Structure formats: structure tokens, C-alpha cells
Amino acid sequence: MPSIPPSTFASGLGELSHRAFVRFVADLWAASGWETTAEPPVVRAHRNGTDRRLLVLPPTRFARLRAAPAVDRPVDAVVTPRSSAGALPRGTPEARVVTAEDLHERLRHGVPAETGERLCQAALGVPLRDDRWADDGSLLGIADGDAGGPITRRAALGALGVGAVGASAVLLRRQLTDDSADRADDGDLEGFDDADDVAPTPDNSGADDVGEDSANGGDGTGGDAAPDKPGTSFAITYEDGRVVITHDGGDPIPAGELSVRGDGLRVGPVYQWSRERRYGVDDPITEGDSLSLSADGDYAITVVWDGPESQVVLARDTGPATDGPDRPVQPDALIAFELDGDTLVVRHAGGDGILAKHLRLRGGGFEGAPVRQWSAAADIDSDAPVEAGDSVTLAVAPDRVAVNVIWDASDTAEFAERPTRLGGYRGPARPLGVAGSVPSSRIDPQNTGFVPGVSGPSPPLSARWTFTTRQYPTVPPLLVNGVVYVASAAPYVHALDATDGAELWRFEPEGSVGGGMAVADGTVYAPTSGGVLHALDAADGSEHWRQSFTWPPGSAPTVVTGSDGAVEGLFLETPPTEMTGAPEILHAIGPDGTDRWQVQQGETRPADSGPQRSGPPVVDDVVVFGSTSGTLAAYDRADGSERWRRDPDSRFHGAPAVRDGTVYATTLGGTVSAVDATEGCVGWQVDLGTPVVAPAVTADRILVTASDGTVTVLDRADGTEQWRRAVDAPVTQPPVVAGDSLYLVGGDGTLSVLDVADGTVRWSADDRDVAHPPAVTDGALYTAVNRSEQGHAMRALEPG
Structure with missing residues (x-):
């Protein structure tokens, strides 16, 4: 039975008082078998001699603007x-x-069903499970007909049940439609000048491409009637590197019709209000709602209503044109390095002076690693300036030293620039020759999940190194040219030396990385929950470009390279979401981040609750897209024209894989199909009777895992079953095959290794902390670890 969507659940929690949220957390832990005591803002939990203290943060829209x-x-x-x-x-x-999301999972799977239902009803006023959760808003009882007078977002939530964000948006959308009909004869709203208030295009070139009639003195519609324009005012303030735009009164406006445009925004020249996760495209922005964006001090922005016929500026503002004393400016400085035996001299070699407290030395193989303050290494005051000629001397191990000089002003300015790498040094003998390559979560652009010629290490295994991350790892680790790439929810992308785990660089993206990353031709591609695809230099983490999407990407990017290794293009999908009305879209992106084409697939419906999706597989000149709406189609790589389409009876569970001209696809209905990649005709199909995860494909086998904890291996030629085996826990992530070994990560965090030939268990890890399929080489396993209360980490395991 469908459960309350995670986004609706989170929106409902966001409407609770702090005390009510503390009480909900205490009750949820109590239902999980803990003895709890609520002492706001802390919940104390005790079980079997173990004590836990949980700090419960208050529900607030802009957490970073407040203190914990x-x-x-x-x-x-x-x-x-x-x-x-x-x-x-x-x-x-x-x-x-x-x-x-963690609370949502605990409520659904960590407590008895009846108890979870009671807790959800008591806290949010809606059932936890109900068939009508799959039927856009009907659960919340929206009636046809007049919706009554004006209604705010919060009032809609109160009337329909806390958490009914999607329903309140539908109700308000109808009210806005009715109101606009009443206003149609009122003419232009007071306070708007069509000639002056035409929105600029994203490149700020004026009104050439939008609102052309308005710019010429017309009404902006191309006809005689003036368009309906909201009578809304906005207040804009700037502090500590953030510009805050607040609805200051007047008409509510759907989030999908509001954008902020201009220069100086660090999120790009155009930012849709609906990109904020708490707002759907039809969710009303009402008085008091605000948006906080990172911006330069000399920004010049406009708040734009994206109407059906024209775009109208509702507010504009320019920054103070100065960074101010509390906002440090990213320096332009040269850093030089000189290795002399077992010491390394790091010298400021010219450019801007920098406060010592803003300089950090990060890496491995030196005294004080992995992080050391410049002020401590130089034995100077933290507020002392570091200028040309100043240096620090580090005791190092020459064969494994790696040092990065980082400018980081976050200790003095909450919203300062991101930490920036000013320079780095890697010792001449530091090896980066770890054999093996895992450039994407499914290994290759065909999503086979197969690493040929590698079987992985044999137990007993011990940790070669462990790199601790503040938050849980969000995607599988990658391994390319001796560097491990991993992302955490902090959010950061980390590059680690595979030999000893030294951090080579880190990058803070716009939102946590989801779906998966990919590495190709010296570039790391990282899609985020903030609706951005970052292209980073694999050597130092600097950003080549970024591409923004209306909705966050739902898959890892598939990167296609030519015979010379140069990137030719990328493909990724944005998933469907009932809450926001987002359709499922396949995007084709050029190697420079520009849009090439996109196609919408199927209707808007709940996103697949299964594993993180890999990117769409590519074979020759065709990209194959298996949508969660139940359509399998092939498109021309060059222009997106449709080659063929099939409509199975069930939605696809994870992305399909391609090998030797055949597409292998799995569905929530339990079918595994072999489809010709050129013509779309079905070669064979088998029904396993239970939802199956995206497959791994070897030269002669298809390996699939199911939600009931079974592993099935099929003959690739005709789909006949070779063997089937039950494992201890449901496997919710795609399998990985290295040589003749099958690697499985269970829903409980167990890692199991099976013989591909007959399913014999070769070994398993009892730690129950593995978060994603590992990156496998002959010499080591690289695993992302979710150790719950003990912390999170990236770990390299080797024999011994």
C-alpha cells in the first residue's frame, strides 16, 4: 500500500512547533524499543545499557539564518x-x-505498522499508508466548486491536514484562477509600468527576447487586453553574503511563476523559486514567504513574474557594491612549494595578503595531517597577515606527502565564499598507480555493472585507511587513476588518494549529490539535490561549469567519450514528482554544459522508490530511456528523435543495461526483458514474480536481485534460469560483478560476495555498515560506510 511521500512528510514536519517535533521524535524512538525522555531540545534514549542524546532542531524555513x-x-x-x-x-x-527521510524510513519500516499509523495521524493529521496517496490529492478531500475566499499556504495546510502541501497547492491554484477572472476587467494593476518593468533575459541584454510588446508601449500580450499581473510587493535585504527576497504583501503567486534573475547570484543568472525543495511549482508564495540566495556584494537582480504571455518585473535591487568588513574576499595569491629532504617549505609567493586564520593545510604525509592551521604551523597569531615571502616548514614523509593550501573563511563569515584551493603539492614518489577503474556507479556508459579482469581481494580483510566524513555517503564511490571520488550529505565531493586516503581536494556543491557521479577525460560530473550538475576538474576540484535544472536530476550522468577519450556528451534524467508536478525528462547536454535537447517521457507520477538510478545507457548512436512511468524508448543521440518505443505493463525499476546490441530491462512487476537496441523488438522475457533491481550483465549472464532477498542468474542468450539463491537481507541496490565474483549490498548494510557460476557465498562482512556497492580492484575494496551513531566514512579494505 502506498505510503505518504517523503517530500510531503518533510513538509508536514516543517509545519510543526518545535515542542511537537520533539515529542514526535521521542515517540518514534520509543516505538523502536528505546526508553525515551523528552527534555526540549534534547531527547534522551536508553536501551540495553546504551544511552543516546538526540538534539532535535526546530522546524524553520531558513535554518542557516538561525543558531542551533x-x-x-x-x-x-x-x-x-x-x-x-x-x-x-x-x-x-x-x-x-x-x-x-531517515525519520520517514524509520516510521515505515522501524516500528510496528499500527504504531507507525498512529504516530503519523497524531503528528501530521494524515494516514501513513493509504491507497489514495497514489492519487494526486484525493486523499485530502479537495472538493470541486468554489474554494471560498483568499487562502494562505499555512491556512490551506491547517484546513486540509498538516503535510497536505500538494493538495493546498491545487486548492490555491483554483482560487488564483477564479480571482484572475474577476480581475480581468480591472486593467493594469497599480504600481506597474510596462515600459520599464519588462524582465531582462538571463544574459541581462534587456527586453529583446521577453515582453517585446510591453517594451514598445503595448500591453505585453500582442493584443488589446492587458495581461493579469499580480499586485505583489517584495522586500530585498542583503547580509553576510546572502540576499533575502521576502513576499511583503499582496497577491499570492505560484512558485513556478516566480524567478530571480540578474548578475552576482552564485546559483547562476536565473533561479526559479520552485527550485526550493519545500515549494512545488503550484505552491503559493504568500506574505512572509522568503527565499535566501548566496550572492556577491555587487549583485544586480530582479524578481520576475513569469506570466503566461509576458514576464514582468515585480522588484529590483542592487547590492552595496562592497564586500564589507565581515565578508572576506577570496584572495588572488600564488603559493609555492619546495621539498628539501624530509621537509616541505610552503611559501606565499605573491598576490593578496591573507589572514592566517583563513589558511589551512590539508592532505596527508605531513606533521599535523590531515588538517593543520597555517597559524599553528608558523607559530603566529591567527589574526596575523600572511603576505608575499611568508612561509611555513612542514616535516613530511617525502614518499607519500600531499598538501593542499585552502582558503576557508567560514569561521568568521557564515555565508562567505566556499573554501578554495589556492595550490597543492604531491611528492615525487607518491604513487597514484592503484590498478582498476570504476568511472561511474554502473562501471560504463552501457550500465553493465561489470568490471572484467578483476576479482577483488580475498578475506581476511583489514582497513588500509579510513577517511571520516561528517555526513552519510550519498552515492557509490568511484575510482579513476588512483583517486577515489566520494560524496557526502554535508554536502561535499571528496577526492582521496587511493593508496592512503589522503584528501587531495574537496568541493561544496549546491545541494547533496544524488543518483551517482561519473568521471571522464579529467572531469568529475556531480548532479545535486539543488538542481545543479557540476563539472569539476578531477585534478584539483575547480569548477569548469555548472548546469541548472528546473527539477533536481534523478540519475547519475551517462558520459559518452570518443575514440580519443574526449567527452562528446552527457545524458541524465530528472524524475517525475507528483508534489511538484514535475514530469520525467531525459536531458542531452554538450561537453561544455549547454543544453542540446530534451524529451518528456510519460505522465507525472510518483518517483520510483527503489535504488538510486543510473544514467540512461548509450550504445552506438542511440540512448535508451526506461522511465518510471512504464515506457522503454530509444532516441537518436544527436537530435533526440525517437527510434522506437515499447510500453510494458509495469514501471521500470532502475535504469536498463545494454550489451552487444541488446537492452536488458527490469520492472516493478518482476519481469526481465531482452530487447533489440536497434529495432525495439523483444528477444525474450521472463517473469520472476517480484520487483527486481537493475541488472548486471556479463558476457553470458544476467544477474538480478529482488526486493524479497533473492538473487537470480539468467542465461543472456535466452533468459533461462541458471541458479537462484536467497540472501539474508533484501538487496535494494544494483549488483556489481568483478571477474567471477558478485558483490551485493543488503538493505541492512551487509556486504556479500557470491560466486557468479553457482551462487556459492564466498564471504560476507558482518559490520552491517556498507551504504553503496563498492569500487572493486584486485588489491582492495573501496566502500562507503554509514556507521550510524558511530559516524560515516570512506574505507579501503585489503587482505591482511
Whole structure:
């Protein structure tokens, strides 16, 4: 039976009072078998001699603008009502973060069904499970007919049941439609000048491409009637590197019709209000609602209503044109390195002076690693300037030293620039020759999940190194040219030396990375929950370009390279979401980040709740797209024209794979199909009777895992079953095959290794902390570890 969608659940938590949210957390942990005591803002939990202290953060829209509740003792975990751990209040303790998505999973699977239902009803006023959750808003009882007078977003939630964000949006959308009909004869709204208030295009070239009639003195519609324009005012303020735009009164406006445009926005020249996760495209922006964006001090922006016929500026503002004393400016400085025996001299070699407290040395193989303050290494005051000629001397191990000089002003300005790498040094003998390559979560652009010629290490295994991350790992690790790439919910992308785990660089993206990353031709591609695809230099983490989407990408990018290794293009999908009305879209992107084409697939419906999706597989000149709406189609790589289409009876569970001209696809209905990639005709199809995860494909086998905990291996030629085996826990992520070994990650965090030939269990890890399929080489396993209350990490395992 369908459950309350995670985004609706998170929106409902966001409407609770702090005390009510504390009570909900205490009740949820109590239902999980803990003895709990609520002492706001802390919940104390005790079980079997184990004590836990949970700091419960208050529901608030802009967490980073507020301070975390003060506590007098360390806490074991921080509980946030938000879906992401990427935006926490100032001063939040260093501890494991439990998000709304974690609470959603605990409510669904960690407590008895009846208890979960009672808790959801008591806290949010809606059932946890109900068939009508799959039927856009009908559960919340929206009636046809007049919706009554004006209604705010919060009032709609109160009337329909807390958490009914999608339903309130539908109700308000109808009210806006009715109101606009009443206003149609009122003419232009007071305070708008069509000639002056035409929105600029994203490149700020004026009104050449939007609102052309308005710019010429017309009504903006191309006819005689004036368009309906909202009578809305906005207040704009700037502080600590953030510009805050607040609805200051007047008409509500659907989030999908509002954008902020101009220069100086660090999120790009155009930002749709609906990109905020708490707003759907039809969700009303009403008085008091606000948007906070990172911006330069000399920004010049406009708030634009994207109407059906024209775009109209509702407000405009320019920044103070100065960075101010509290906002450090990213320096332009040269850093030089000189290795002399077992010492390394790091010298400021010219350019801007920098406060010592803003300089950090990060890496491995030196005294004080992995992070050391410049002021401590130089034995100077933290407020002392570091200028040309100043240096520090580090005791190093020459054969394994790696040092990055980082400018990081986050300790003095909450919303300063991201930490920036000013320079780096890698010792002449430092090896980066780890054999093996895992450039994407499914290994190759065909999504085969197969690493040929590699079988992985044999037990017993021990940790060669462990790199601790503040938040849980969000995607499988990658391994390319001796560097491990991993992303955490902090959010950061980390590059680690595969030999000893030294951090070579890190990058803070716009939102946590989801779906998966890919590495090709010296570039790391990372899609995020903030609706951005980042292209980063694999050597130093600098950003080549970024591409913004209306809705967050739902898959790893598939990167296609030519015979010379140069990137020719990327393909990825944005998933469907009932809450926002987002359709499922396949995007084709050029190697420079420009849009090439996109196609919409199927109707808007709930996103697949299965594994993180890989990118669409590519074979020759065709890209294959298996949508969650139940359509399998092939498109021309060059222009997106449709080659063929099939409509199975069930939605696809994860992305399909391609090998030797055949597409292998799995569905929630339990079928595995072999389809010709050129013509779309079905070669064979088998029904396993239970939802199956995306397959791994070897030279002669198809390996699939099911939600009931079974592993099935089929003959690739005709689909006949070779063997089937039950494992201890449901496998919810695609399998990985390395040589003749099958690697499985269970829903409980177990890692099991099976013989591909007959399913014999070769070995398994008992730690129950593996978060994603590992990157496998002959010498080591690289695993992303979710150790719950004990922390999160990236770990390299080797024999011994």
C-alpha cells in the first residue's frame, strides 16, 4: 500500500512547533524499543545499557539564518525536520544527522505498522499508508466548486491536514484562477509600468527576447487586453553574503511563476523559486514567504513574474557594491612549494595578503595531517597577515606527502565564499598507480555493472585507511587513476588518494549529490539535490561549469567519450514528482554544459522508490530511456528523435543495461526483458514474480536481485534460469560483478560476495555498515560506510 511521500512528510514536519517535533521524535524512538525522555531540545534514549542524546532542531524555513539550540553536553545525533543534511543552523554540533527521510524510513519500516499509523495521524493529521496517496490529492478531500475566499499556504495546510502541501497547492491554484477572472476587467494593476518593468533575459541584454510588446508601449500580450499581473510587493535585504527576497504583501503567486534573475547570484543568472525543495511549482508564495540566495556584494537582480504571455518585473535591487568588513574576499595569491629532504617549505609567493586564520593545510604525509592551521604551523597569531615571502616548514614523509593550501573563511563569515584551493603539492614518489577503474556507479556508459579482469581481494580483510566524513555517503564511490571520488550529505565531493586516503581536494556543491557521479577525460560530473550538475576538474576540484535544472536530476550522468577519450556528451534524467508536478525528462547536454535537447517521457507520477538510478545507457548512436512511468524508448543521440518505443505493463525499476546490441530491462512487476537496441523488438522475457533491481550483465549472464532477498542468474542468450539463491537481507541496490565474483549490498548494510557460476557465498562482512556497492580492484575494496551513531566514512579494505 502506498505510503505518504517523503517530500510531503518533510513538509508536514516543517509545519510543526518545535515542542511537537520533539515529542514526535521521542515517540518514534520509543516505538523502536528505546526508553525515551523528552527534555526540549534534547531527547534522551536508553536501551540495553546504551544511552543516546538526540538534539532535535526546530522546524524553520531558513535554518542557516538561525543558531542551533544550545546544549550543555555533547549529543550523539542531530535530528532535523528537513529532507537534506546540507543546511543546518549555525553552531550545530558535530554529530550524525538524522533527516526527515531517515525519520520517514524509520516510521515505515522501524516500528510496528499500527504504531507507525498512529504516530503519523497524531503528528501530521494524515494516514501513513493509504491507497489514495497514489492519487494526486484525493486523499485530502479537495472538493470541486468554489474554494471560498483568499487562502494562505499555512491556512490551506491547517484546513486540509498538516503535510497536505500538494493538495493546498491545487486548492490555491483554483482560487488564483477564479480571482484572475474577476480581475480581468480591472486593467493594469497599480504600481506597474510596462515600459520599464519588462524582465531582462538571463544574459541581462534587456527586453529583446521577453515582453517585446510591453517594451514598445503595448500591453505585453500582442493584443488589446492587458495581461493579469499580480499586485505583489517584495522586500530585498542583503547580509553576510546572502540576499533575502521576502513576499511583503499582496497577491499570492505560484512558485513556478516566480524567478530571480540578474548578475552576482552564485546559483547562476536565473533561479526559479520552485527550485526550493519545500515549494512545488503550484505552491503559493504568500506574505512572509522568503527565499535566501548566496550572492556577491555587487549583485544586480530582479524578481520576475513569469506570466503566461509576458514576464514582468515585480522588484529590483542592487547590492552595496562592497564586500564589507565581515565578508572576506577570496584572495588572488600564488603559493609555492619546495621539498628539501624530509621537509616541505610552503611559501606565499605573491598576490593578496591573507589572514592566517583563513589558511589551512590539508592532505596527508605531513606533521599535523590531515588538517593543520597555517597559524599553528608558523607559530603566529591567527589574526596575523600572511603576505608575499611568508612561509611555513612542514616535516613530511617525502614518499607519500600531499598538501593542499585552502582558503576557508567560514569561521568568521557564515555565508562567505566556499573554501578554495589556492595550490597543492604531491611528492615525487607518491604513487597514484592503484590498478582498476570504476568511472561511474554502473562501471560504463552501457550500465553493465561489470568490471572484467578483476576479482577483488580475498578475506581476511583489514582497513588500509579510513577517511571520516561528517555526513552519510550519498552515492557509490568511484575510482579513476588512483583517486577515489566520494560524496557526502554535508554536502561535499571528496577526492582521496587511493593508496592512503589522503584528501587531495574537496568541493561544496549546491545541494547533496544524488543518483551517482561519473568521471571522464579529467572531469568529475556531480548532479545535486539543488538542481545543479557540476563539472569539476578531477585534478584539483575547480569548477569548469555548472548546469541548472528546473527539477533536481534523478540519475547519475551517462558520459559518452570518443575514440580519443574526449567527452562528446552527457545524458541524465530528472524524475517525475507528483508534489511538484514535475514530469520525467531525459536531458542531452554538450561537453561544455549547454543544453542540446530534451524529451518528456510519460505522465507525472510518483518517483520510483527503489535504488538510486543510473544514467540512461548509450550504445552506438542511440540512448535508451526506461522511465518510471512504464515506457522503454530509444532516441537518436544527436537530435533526440525517437527510434522506437515499447510500453510494458509495469514501471521500470532502475535504469536498463545494454550489451552487444541488446537492452536488458527490469520492472516493478518482476519481469526481465531482452530487447533489440536497434529495432525495439523483444528477444525474450521472463517473469520472476517480484520487483527486481537493475541488472548486471556479463558476457553470458544476467544477474538480478529482488526486493524479497533473492538473487537470480539468467542465461543472456535466452533468459533461462541458471541458479537462484536467497540472501539474508533484501538487496535494494544494483549488483556489481568483478571477474567471477558478485558483490551485493543488503538493505541492512551487509556486504556479500557470491560466486557468479553457482551462487556459492564466498564471504560476507558482518559490520552491517556498507551504504553503496563498492569500487572493486584486485588489491582492495573501496566502500562507503554509514556507521550510524558511530559516524560515516570512506574505507579501503585489503587482505591482511
